[in-house]
Amino acid sequence: MVSHPPSPVLVNPRAERVKAVRALARRSVRERTGLFLAEGPQSVREAVRCQPGLVRDVYVTADGQARHPEIVETARAAGLFVHECSDEVLAAMCDTDAPQGLLAVCRVVTTSLEDLLAEAPRLLLVLTNVRDPGNAGTVLRGADAAGADAIIVSDNSVDVFSPKVIRSTAGSVFHLPVVTGIPVPEILTALEATGITTLAADGAGAMLVGDAPLAGPHAWIMGNEAWGLEPAVRDACDHVVRLPIYGRAESLNLAMAATLCLYESARVQRA
Amino acid sequence: MVSHPPSPVLVNPRAERVKAVRALARRSVRERTGLFLAEGPQSVREAVRCQPGLVRDVYVTADGQARHPEIVETARAAGLFVHECSDEVLAAMCDTDAPQGLLAVCRVVTTSLEDLLAEAPRLLLVLTNVRDPGNAGTVLRGADAAGADAIIVSDNSVDVFSPKVIRSTAGSVFHLPVVTGIPVPEILTALEATGITTLAADGAGAMLVGDAPLAGPHAWIMGNEAWGLEPAVRDACDHVVRLPIYGRAESLNLAMAATLCLYESARVQRA
Numbered sequence: 151m152v153s154h155p156p157s158p159v160l161v162n163p164r165a166e167r168v169k170a171v172r173a174l175a176r177r178s179v180r181e182r183t184g185l186f187l188a189e190g191p192q193s194v195r196e197a198v199r200c201q202p203g204l205v206r207d208v209y210v211t212a213d214g215q216a217r218h219p220e221i222v223e224t225a226r227a228a229g230l231f232v233h234e235c236s237d238e239v240l241a242a243m244c245d246t247d248a249p250q251g252l253l254a255v256c257r258v259v260t261t262s263l264e265d266l267l268a269e270a271p272r273l274l275l276v277l278t279n280v281r282d283p284g285n286a287g288t289v290l291r292g293a294d295a296a297g298a299d300a301i302i303v304s305d306n307s308v309d310v311f312s313p314k315v316i317r318s319t320a321g322s323v324f325h326l327p328v329v330t331g332i333p334v335p336e337i338l339t340a341l342e343a344t345g346i347t348t349l350a351a352d353g354a355g356a357m358l359v360g361d362a363p364l365a366g367p368h369a370w371i372m373g374n375e376a377w378g379l380e381p382a383v384r385d386a387c388d389h390v391v392r393l394p395i396y397g398r399a400e401s402l403n404l405a406m407a408a409t410l411c412l413y414e415s416a417r418v419q420r421a
Numbered sequence: 422m423v424s425h426p427p428s429p430v431l432v433n434p435r436a437e438r439v440k441a442v443r444a445l446a447r448r449s450v451r452e453r454t455g456l457f458l459a460e461g462p463q464s465v466r467e468a469v470r471c472q473p474g475l476v477r478d479v480y481v482t483a484d485g486q487a488r489h490p491e492i493v494e495t496a497r498a499a500g501l502f503v504h505e506c507s508d509e510v511l512a513a514m515c516d517t518d519a520p521q522g523l524l525a526v527c528r529v530v531t532t533s534l535e536d537l538l539a540e541a542p543r544l545l546l547v548l549t550n551v552r553d554p555g556n557a558g559t560v561l562r563g564a565d566a567a568g569a570d571a572i573i574v575s576d577n578s579v580d581v582f583s584p585k586v587i588r589s590t591a592g593s594v595f596h597l598p599v600v601t602g603i604p605v606p607e608i609l610t611a612l613e614a615t616g617i618t619t620l621a622a623d624g625a626g627a628m629l630v631g632d633a634p635l636a637g638p639h640a641w642i643m644g645n646e647a648w649g650l651e652p653a654v655r656d657a658c659d660h661v662v663r664l665p666i667y668g669r670a671e672s673l674n675l676a677m678a679a680t681l682c683l684y685e686s687a688r689v690q691r692a
Contacts, residue, residue: 152434183545192671199428200669244623285560288674290675291670291673291677292670292673292677293668294669294670295664295666295667295668295670295672295677296667296668297667297668298668306664320670320671320672320674321670321671322668322670323670325668325669325670326669349637359443360682360688364429393566393675393684394687395566396566396568396687396691397564397565397566397567397568397569397593397596397597398471398566398593398596398597399562399563399565399591399592399593399596400463400564400591400592401566401591402562402680403559403562403591405567405676406559406676406677407561408674408681409677409680409681410680410681413681414666416665416667420667
């Protein structure tokens with residue numbers, strides 16, 4: 151890719167550069183290149199503001215520039231390459247239909263479990279076997295709001311850097327460390343060895359969240375959105391904890407359950 | 422429609438009956454007929470179990486019957502018409518690609534605001550200008566889990582009986598009363614006249630949820646998922662309340678915010 155600004159306005163939606171960006175919607179291409187797409191003003195703003203070191207290129211249309219001058223300004227001030235492009239070029243690069251004139255290509259950076267645990271985290275979320283991108287992204291946003299120290303995503307889960315997950319995080323992927331690709335047993339063993347209490351979130355849990363030991367360092371372990379936690383994983387956790395259901399709903403969805411658990415933790419830890 | 426069981430297995434996806442069911446995916450047809458679609462085992466189970474009086478017809482494939490015999494049994498025990506149909510017929514009737522072999526056609530029944538308020542509710546959720554079906558349905562599910570007495574949906578909102586909302590409620594639409602189609606000012610006036618405190622949920626609120634008066638009867642007033650509450654609505658409420666954001670997320674999404682507010686209310690009211 152060209153790296154000497156100012157570059158001319160990109161107008162050819164069939165250019166190799168455009169195809170290369172668009173290809174980042176595919177997991178195999180993300181894994182090979184170590185790059186991912188951040189689409190739309192919210193994601194691009196958080197990328198250039200919080201993690202400019204991860205941003206490789208910013209693409210903006212005339213409309214995007216007019217609507218969000220402060221994002222473009224922040225990107226330029228951080229020394230980033232801001233490429234102007236036509237609406238057609240941006241549309242051809244994006245996974246979504248409505249990118250609102252802004253796109254960033256960013257480097258994937260994950261944290262190792264070892265490095266994370268060396269930081270003495272007090273509140274963690276572990277996603278196991280999560281498959282729905284929207285759910286995963288919303289959970290990440292909720293964990294960010296609740297002030298979790300990091301998210302750990304097990305090896306059999308959705309790719310956190312897929313465009314749909316990134317959109318659903320609303321920028322939160324640039325706010326907190328993400329650990330990916332580790333088998334669940336290995337995660338639990340490492341947490342235990344570090345003195346972090348593991349709490350399996352399960353609607354059939356014997357312990358109500360209000361009775362759970364939330365004052366010390368702990369991790370919430372969440373299962374698949376449809377079938378929940380694997381029994382072996384649930385049994386390996388220190389406690390199996392349920393949220394109260396006051397009405398007649400059978401359960402809460404994954405994002406709501408994770409956010410309620412983490413907010414309860416934050417309430418207790420910050421009291 | 423035929424109403425004398427046992428009916429033969431429906432195998433023609435181009436039959437008038439099939440087209441009439443499928444047409445219920447359209448708002449205009451729902452409004453004209455007063456009927457809506459409940460798709461999939463979770464919705465159909467809650468319909469036949471909790472609101473059999475609203476169920477007009479149940480459609481099931483051989484596979485749906487084999488996988489969920491208890492739902493079909495409950496429907497038959499309630500005297501409902503259960504029609505067997507081919508996979509092609511069910512697919513032609515449904516809005517979704519994966520109805521999992523079960524569909525119910527139900528009558529729309531909403532509650533009047535007057536009747537609802539006569540029941541002295543203690544915890545209500547008011548959705549104003551909510552447009553995203555998935556969000557609206559998830560909110561309804563969260564309100565059900567939190568034990569809210571009812572949901573009030575303002576006139577400028579998504580149709581609660583659209584297939585996508587109903588799917589996202591995971592059956593909760595059959596659990597709690599829904600009031601629809603009323604302008605927001607009228608809702609607020611009626612709540613005030615009944616002594617129900619109105620709490621505008623707004624990220625810029627001066628009052629933290631932990632300081633809000635949640636012990637008495639109150640209603641949470643939620644705005645649009647993208648642009649929040651209209652200023653005039655916000656100003657007309659008794660308090661403007663925000664959830665704490667402990668991390669760097671700009672906000673929570675509508676479903677998470679509503680569920681967190683309602684759970685905090687439930688915690689206080691049931692203490």
